[in-house]
Amino acid sequence: MLDDSRTSETLLAVNNIEVIYNHVILVLKGVSLSVPKGGITALLGGNGAGKTTTLKAVSNLLHSERGEVTKGSITYRGEPVAASSPSDLVKRGVIQVMEGRHCFEHLTVEENLMTGAYTRSDGHAAINADLEMVYTYFPRLKERRKSQAGYTSGGEQQMCAIGRALMSRPETILLDEPSMGLAPQLVEEIFTIVKNLNEKEGVSFLLAEQNTNVALRFAHYGYILESGRVVMDGPAAELRENPDVKEFYLGVSDEGRKSFRNVRSYRRRKRWLS
Amino acid sequence: MPDQLLYAMEVTLNGLMAGVLYALVALGFVLIFKASGIFNYAQGVMALFAALTLVGIMEGQVPFANLINAIFGTEIHTFGWQVPAVLAIVLTLLVMILLAWCVQKFVMRHLVNQEPIILFMATIGLAYFLEGLGDLMWGSDIKKLDVGLPQGLNATIDDLTYGWFGYGFFIDNLDIIATVVAAVLVIGLTVFSQYSKQGRALRAVADDHQAALSVGISLNYIWVLVWSIAGFVALVAGIMWGTKSGVQFSLSLIALKALPVLMLGGFTSIPGAIVGGLIIGVGEKLFEFLIGPMVGGATENWFAYVLALLFLVFRPQGLFGEKIIERV
Numbered sequence: 394m395l396d397d398s399r400t401s402e403t404l405l406a407v408n409n410i411e412v413i414y415n416h417v418i419l420v421l422k423g424v425s426l427s428v429p430k431g432g433i434t435a436l437l438g439g440n441g442a443g444k445t446t447t448l449k450a451v452s453n454l455l456h457s458e459r460g461e462v463t464k465g466s467i468t469y470r471g472e473p474v475a476a477s478s479p480s481d482l483v484k485r486g487v488i489q490v491m492e493g494r495h496c497f498e499h500l501t502v503e504e505n506l507m508t509g510a511y512t513r514s515d516g517h518a519a520i521n522a523d524l525e526m527v528y529t530y531f532p533r534l535k536e537r538r539k540s541q542a543g544y545t546s547g548g549e550q551q552m553c554a555i556g557r558a559l560m561s562r563p564e565t566i567l568l569d570e571p572s573m574g575l576a577p578q579l580v581e582e583i584f585t586i587v588k589n590l591n592e593k594e595g596v597s598f599l600l601a602e603q604n605t606n607v608a609l610r611f612a613h614y615g616y617i618l619e620s621g622r623v624v625m626d627g628p629a630a631e632l633r634e635n636p637d638v639k640e641f642y643l644g645v646s647d648e649g650r651k652s653f654r655n656v657r658s659y660r661r662r663k664r665w666l667s
Numbered sequence: 668m669p670d671q672l673l674y675a676m677e678v679t680l681n682g683l684m685a686g687v688l689y690a691l692v693a694l695g696f697v698l699i700f701k702a703s704g705i706f707n708y709a710q711g712v713m714a715l716f717a718a719l720t721l722v723g724i725m726e727g728q729v730p731f732a733n734l735i736n737a738i739f740g741t742e743i744h745t746f747g748w749q750v751p752a753v754l755a756i757v758l759t760l761l762v763m764i765l766l767a768w769c770v771q772k773f774v775m776r777h778l779v780n781q782e783p784i785i786l787f788m789a790t791i792g793l794a795y796f797l798e799g800l801g802d803l804m805w806g807s808d809i810k811k812l813d814v815g816l817p818q819g820l821n822a823t824i825d826d827l828t829y830g831w832f833g834y835g836f837f838i839d840n841l842d843i844i845a846t847v848v849a850a851v852l853v854i855g856l857t858v859f860s861q862y863s864k865q866g867r868a869l870r871a872v873a874d875d876h877q878a879a880l881s882v883g884i885s886l887n888y889i890w891v892l893v894w895s896i897a898g899f900v901a902l903v904a905g906i907m908w909g910t911k912s913g914v915q916f917s918l919s920l921i922a923l924k925a926l927p928v929l930m931l932g933g934f935t936s937i938p939g940a941i942v943g944g945l946i947i948g949v950g951e952k953l954f955e956f957l958i959g960p961m962v963g964g965a966t967e968n969w970f971a972y973v974l975a976l977l978f979l980v981f982r983p984q985g986l987f988g989e990k991i992i993e994r995v
Binding site: 452454457458478479480482483484488489490491495496497498499500504505507508509511512557558561 | 876885
């Protein structure tokens, strides 16, 4: 739940958007959500629910994948994002960390971080100060600063990708699936850092995640997507206690933990599709 | 010193110089490949196009003269003025930048995120388009290019070596200049791509288009930049080769010689392009000199390709190429 200390100012507002790939494949069928300043907002759902598409619609990376927002609108600080290039959006403070890290393999870790500062024009001193800031949050990156990013571990690459985004001095980070392919301990470490960044640096997050359990522990508010629609939303603490969420996404029910096989037949309850 | 050895030394030196010219063309390939992951088949044609444009501007030719004459029945060929070499080079550079912008606007931006092979095919198309455009704009006759670079025997080296060995080495002035130019280009480009912000962005784009977009790098801008640099390198190569052997269609075929150079040096390494060029240059000259007579000569035509094949088998990333990163 949002603390009282946090303002309720809305940074990002997604209003009923529809996204179509290749002119025919309808992926999002009316998704609405809002990201408040200073919060961690989780976007949950299974494979193919439309989490990544939603993030890319916001950051305008859809164009390069032949996707298009055909209905609805997205505004950041009240102004539409549709006409902005990804590079303009980075300058406006919105940056995406893509699913699967996407570090620049042949660049060193430090060079990777420096590419994050590409759009900045506030001078070397400020950029170097931020580099040090990133290294204090991710000490492991400092140790490996001279290694080619392609040779670092998955966890380090995830840190590198988040650090790179931080170098642009963002107000909002769209973080896509940071837990992908990582050991539970590392997932915990990365989420802790995300929480720290949120609290100490005031960065707002929109977090797409399949790992519902972890995401709901760290987020303030959550949206659950299924087949391109938001089927449920609420404060993270409430979602964690919701019997349906527990059953479908956390794998626990009143009778205790069930095997997935038994859960499946309940998947399409009528009220979920209203 | 025995004559044979001295002669071999001279052949080696000449090979080095020829290698520099190969390296200049290869450099253009490496730049584009490093920055956008595209093997730019059109690089050789770009060198031809640049040289044609340079000659055309210098001699005050009217672009598309034949086309205009054919349509309107006029008889115009030249503006009747001569443009000084320096100014003409600057103008040609502007034309190459305009070309870079067009390539980005009409080809590259529609192919973001496509497979490298598709981009490669696009550059093949571009090569034929440019070839035709060059012909149409400036005519297809062989032209002489003279921007005032000294040519012919370098007397100092001839005298010096005669004094030392009693045998004067024949080194062409133009080759010496090409060497200096190539060295400056390489140092400049290496510093640019390794240490500047734009250079870093360039390498980032080569690694991952999408990720580069996501951190706010404008692909369109980077591509114009890359193709402009490639155009510049093509112009330099065009000037050197054009001065040496005249501006004509076969100039675009030197691109084929650049291929083995790249396989040797590695597609991603600027120093590799230079070293590869030198090895091929020296190798083919020495091979011709030593082995040529035994097999009936003409080894220069195939030596480079055989060497490249061997490299493909035993060291596919080339001498200096980046290792292919594969994590499992």
